[in-house]
Amino acid sequence: MNNDNDNFDRPSSESTGSVPEREEERFPDPIPDTRLYVPDNADWGVEIKRDSERIYCYAKLPGQDYFHLILSGEIYVTRQHERYCLHCALRMGFLTQDRLFWQHRVPKKPHRVL
Ligand SMILES: [Zn+2]
DSSP, X not given: OOOOGGXXXXXXXXXXXXOOOOHHHHSOOSSOOOOOBXXXXXXXXXXXXXXXXXXXXXXXXXXXXXXXXXXXXXXXXXXXXXXXXXHHHHHTTSSBOOTTHHHHSSOOOOOOOO
16 A cells, blocks of 8 residues: 655645645545345346236345345346346345456456566
């Protein structure tokens, strides 16, 4: 890590103002980055629950012994006949929030430069 703090420690007798805060500290983004990515995107579909049919997520949450309902209006992912809520799909690795998943997913052998 770069430590450039030295420049800010000098007392300034001319200026009475303080060092302006960094932009992201003054205006934190109120919307979290909820973008999701599907590494195996050929296998998966995305649906919005629109009808009144009772459908259930195919995965159980840890500590629960029942399949939970997917609610009307909920976005869920499908693979053939399977349905998963976004929470479970993320948990099980079907979805990722890692924007660079395509770089990270393949366990590469370390490149040896000879
Ligand atoms: Zn679920």
